[in-house]
Amino acid sequence: MKPALLRGALPGKAMSGLYLLGVLNAFKAATMVAFAGGLAAASLELIHGQNASGNLLLAAVAAVLRGLAVWAVAVLAQRIALGAKEALRAELVERWMDDGGAEPAAAVLATRGLDALDGYYTQFLPALVSAATVPLILGLRILSADWVSALIVLLTVPLIPLFMALIGWHIQQKVSEASGALLRLSHHLAELARGLPVLIGVGRAAEQRAALRELGQEYRSRTMLTLRTAFLSALALELAATLSVAVVAVFIGVRLVYGQLGLETGLLVLILVADCYLPLREVGTAFHASDDGREAMRRARLVLDAERGRGVLSTEQSHPGGGVQVSGLSVHYPQRRGAAISELNLSVEPGTICAVSGPSGCGKSTLLAALAGQLTSNQAELSGTVSGIDPDRLSWLSQQPGSTETTVAAELQLWGAEQPTVLLDAVGLSGREGQHPASLSPGQLRRLALARVLARVESGAQVVLLDEPTAHVDAESARWIEQAVLSLRSRATVLLASHDRRLLALADQHLELELTK
Numbered sequence: 001m002k003p004a005l006l007r008g009a010l011p012g013k014a015m016s017g018l019y020l021l022g023v024l025n026a027f028k029a030a031t032m033v034a035f036a037g038g039l040a041a042a043s044l045e046l047i048h049g050q051n052a053s054g055n056l057l058l059a060a061v062a063a064v065l066r067g068l069a070v071w072a073v074a075v076l077a078q079r080i081a082l083g084a085k086e087a088l089r090a091e092l093v094e095r096w097m098d099d100g101g102a103e104p105a106a107a108v109l110a111t112r113g114l115d116a117l118d119g120y121y122t123q124f125l126p127a128l129v130s131a132a133t134v135p136l137i138l139g140l141r142i143l144s145a146d147w148v149s150a151l152i153v154l155l156t157v158p159l160i161p162l163f164m165a166l167i168g169w170h171i172q173q174k175v176s177e178a179s180g181a182l183l184r185l186s187h188h189l190a191e192l193a194r195g196l197p198v199l200i201g202v203g204r205a206a207e208q209r210a211a212l213r214e215l216g217q218e219y220r221s222r223t224m225l226t227l228r229t230a231f232l233s234a235l236a237l238e239l240a241a242t243l244s245v246a247v248v249a250v251f252i253g254v255r256l257v258y259g260q261l262g263l264e265t266g267l268l269v270l271i272l273v274a275d276c277y278l279p280l281r282e283v284g285t286a287f288h289a290s291d292d293g294r295e296a297m298r299r300a301r302l303v304l305d306a307e308r309g310r311g312v313l314s315t316e317q318s319h320p321g322g323g324v325q326v327s328g329l330s331v332h333y334p335q336r337r338g339a340a341i342s343e344l345n346l347s348v349e350p351g352t353i354c355a356v357s358g359p360s361g362c363g364k365s366t367l368l369a370a371l372a373g374q375l376t377s378n379q380a381e382l383s384g385t386v387s388g389i390d391p392d393r394l395s396w397l398s399q400q401p402g403s404t405e406t407t408v409a410a411e412l413q414l415w416g417a418e419q420p421t422v423l424l425d426a427v428g429l430s431g432r433e434g435q436h437p438a439s440l441s442p443g444q445l446r447r448l449a450l451a452r453v454l455a456r457v458e459s460g461a462q463v464v465l466l467d468e469p470t471a472h473v474d475a476e477s478a479r480w481i482e483q484a485v486l487s488l489r490s491r492a493t494v495l496l497a498s499h500d501r502r503l504l505a506l507a508d509q510h511l512e513l514e515l516t517k
């Protein structure tokens with residue numbers, strides 16, 4: 001079983017690496033015992049003018065072996081870190097692609113965010129294993145030599161985890177805030193990139209600069225605060241360990257003066273006792289240095305463990321092509337007071353177009369995203385029943401359609417188009433097969449997105465969800481999009497969110513949403 005601190009941190013394969021770390025640390029502790037024994041005995045021999053070469057050699061060999069063990073631990077930790085990061089990154093990227101790139105948090109974590117895990121794997125985990133093995137073995141050796149010193153160690157060692165816990169408790173909130181600031185910055189950037197054409201169009205792009213500067217500043221100051229606490233905590237732990245060693249040294253000194261303790265035993269204990277506290281101090285320092293890593297891990301788990309929205313809704317896969325029925329659908333965003341959608345009932349006949357309209361913020365996009373299964377349980381709480389939507393036979397056009405391929409034709413083929421040319425003709429993009437999607441105007445990009453929807457319908461999609469397909473497009477593109485939407489009638493059941501009167505006029509049925517509080 002994995003300890004709670006490691007749960008979710010290590011793929012199964014890496015657990016065996018962790019056991020090997022334990023063995024290497026036990027070996028390191030054995031070399032430390034041999035080194036201390038050799039050095040103490042050699043010192044005594046030198047004081048008495050005897051030949052100390054045997055014990056000096058023992059100490060030297062032990063020191064070299066200890067160095068090798070430390071090196072092996074570092075290499076192994078590096079390998080565990082790489083493997084675990086790779087696995088987590090692959091999961092996040094897969095999730096991100098499943099979401100159609102709609103979850104910026106997954107993208108940030110998979111790139112910059114997961115690098116914060118380096119400190120966690122290469123410092124914290126080895127330090128943790130070392131703290132679990134080394135003090136125990138050294139403590140047993142001290143106990144066998146001098147029980148008084150062992151007792152002092154036993155009484156003072158808990159001070160270090162205690163300090164650690166106190167400091168950790170103090171800064172946990174701050175670390176979470178720093179990570180939240182990074183996410184806010186990334187959300188803001190993603191929103192900005194999506195809305196840039198519109199912002200430039202209405203001449204409001206410059207205002208964003210100040211908001212970005214403010215967010216960047218907030219992230220910087222919160223990160224500095226985390227770093228400062230990590231340095232201070234190292235200092236506090238160092239102090240606790242040094243005072244504890246001093247107490248042991250005083251007891252040894254007094255007993256040496258009164259002849260109650262042999263010099264060799266005193267030296268052995270003094271050499272070992274400092275190393276007894278070292279692993280615990282290292283855990284403390286590494287623990288705070290890997291705060292960002294643990295937070296990144298927590299957030300990665302949140303993204304990965306989040307259920308898809310429709311998974312939360314109860315669904316009935318009634319007769320395919322039998323239209324869409326929604327009953328009692330409610331959507332609550334955690335950050336929003338009141339439901340974005342409340343107890344919605346809707347029935348759309350197969351092969352018809354249902355227009356969803358209403359003032360800005362009434363929940364049109366939310367409704368489509370919920371039906372498309374795009375709202376994760378982290379983003380929103382859903383309840384109600386939906387029937388007639390088979391995720392494999394669904395085509396959803398979000399407000400920010402992206403593209404992944406390098407040519408228009410490849411983009412359509414990716415979505416199942418057998419004859420991209422015919423589809424491009426249908427949306428007025430004839431002859432653009434070889435063009436890079438990024439070179440299209442915003443209106444043309446929307447038309448390409450509509451062509452993708454047509455491709456999906458050709459290859460069997462029965463339900464189409466279109467979120468503001470004519471938003472921010474020129475009049476010519478809007479006409480082509482209207483044509484494409486019309487061509488969907490009787491081939492698929494279409495739900496269409498829009499403010500565009502001409503587009504709304506094409507619908508067979510209207511759902512007017514109202515603003516909720």
Ligand SMILES: Nc1ncnc2c1ncn2[C@@H]1O[C@H](COP(=O)(O)OP(=O)(O)OP(=O)(O)O)[C@@H](O)[C@H]1O
Nearest residue numbers: 333335336340359360361362363364365366367379
């Ligand atoms: N991720 C979110 N977190 C919190 N609240 C949200 C989130 N997404 C949307 N909302 C809120 O839910 C409500 C419905 O938003 P939605 O985008 O669905 O409206 P809409 O009708 O599509 O608006 P528009 O016509 O401007 O696109 C709004 O009050 C919005 O602020």
